[in-house]
Amino acid sequence: MQQENPEILIRPACIDDLSIIFHLGERVFTRKELSNLYRTWDEFEVTSLFNLQPDNMLVAESGARVVGFAIGSVIRKVRAGRVFGHLAWLGVEPEFARCGVGSLLFDHFRELMAEAGVQTLVVDTQADNRPAIEFFCDKGFGSPVEHVYMTLPLA
Numbered sequence: 001m002q003q004e005n006p007e008i009l010i011r012p013a014c015i016d017d018l019s020i021i022f023h024l025g026e027r028v029f030t031r032k033e034l035s036n037l038y039r040t041w042d043e044f045e046v047t048s049l050f051n052l053q054p055d056n057m058l059v060a061e062s063g064a065r066v067v068g069f070a071i072g073s074v075i076r077k078v079r080a081g082r083v084f085g086h087l088a089w090l091g092v093e094p095e096f097a098r099c100g101v102g103s104l105l106f107d108h109f110r111e112l113m114a115e116a117g118v119q120t121l122v123v124d125t126q127a128d129n130r131p132a133i134e135f136f137c138d139k140g141f142g143s144p145v146e147h148v149y150m151t152l153p154l155a
């Protein structure tokens, strides 16, 4: 069932949200659709990013229910004198798709990055993830650069 005009609250994630985020991510970042290791979701991704930069992990709530999350980090390249923000994971409960939840999460994340002095925001996704690419274009991202992953089976 698609939700219409849900009341959405964006807030920083807390420790109790981690398993909810992980299980929502399992539904959103499926191995079939996002098939390389780099983009394969696991619990260590959530816990280590929460350990490193908890302020840069946001959740979207509808009522008391977590229906989306944004997880990222600030990367300071001291030698280059540049500060990057990386939005690593953005996920929305499919039932709440196209209700503006992703947009609200992104807008809050972007504010956090600006407050941290970020000069350039970076996102990445697979080339065939049309919804994500449309979403990021809608948010003003441009200049896509192609990146090739290769595999060598050892077993």
Ligand SMILES: CC(C)(COP(=O)(O)OP(=O)(O)OC[C@H]1O[C@@H](n2cnc3c(N)ncnc32)[C@H](O)[C@@H]1OP(=O)(O)O)[C@@H](O)C(=O)NCCC(=O)NCCS
Residues within 6 Å of the ligand: 028, 029, 088, 089, 090, 091, 092, 093, 096, 097, 098, 099, 100, 101, 102, 103, 104, 124, 125, 129, 130, 131, 132, 134, 135, 136, 138
């Ligand atoms: C990408 C994603 C986060 C978008 O979340 P969302 O809450 O559905 O997005 P919004 O409702 O805020 O959409 C904002 C705009 O993005 C674009 N957009 C979002 N989903 C789209 C889709 N499926 N097809 C085309 N455009 C889309 C539209 O321009 C939309 O504006 P509109 O609804 O007024 O046309 C969500 O589809 C998702 O969780 N995808 C799976 C995980 C993923 O790929 N994450 C991104 C890489 S980390």
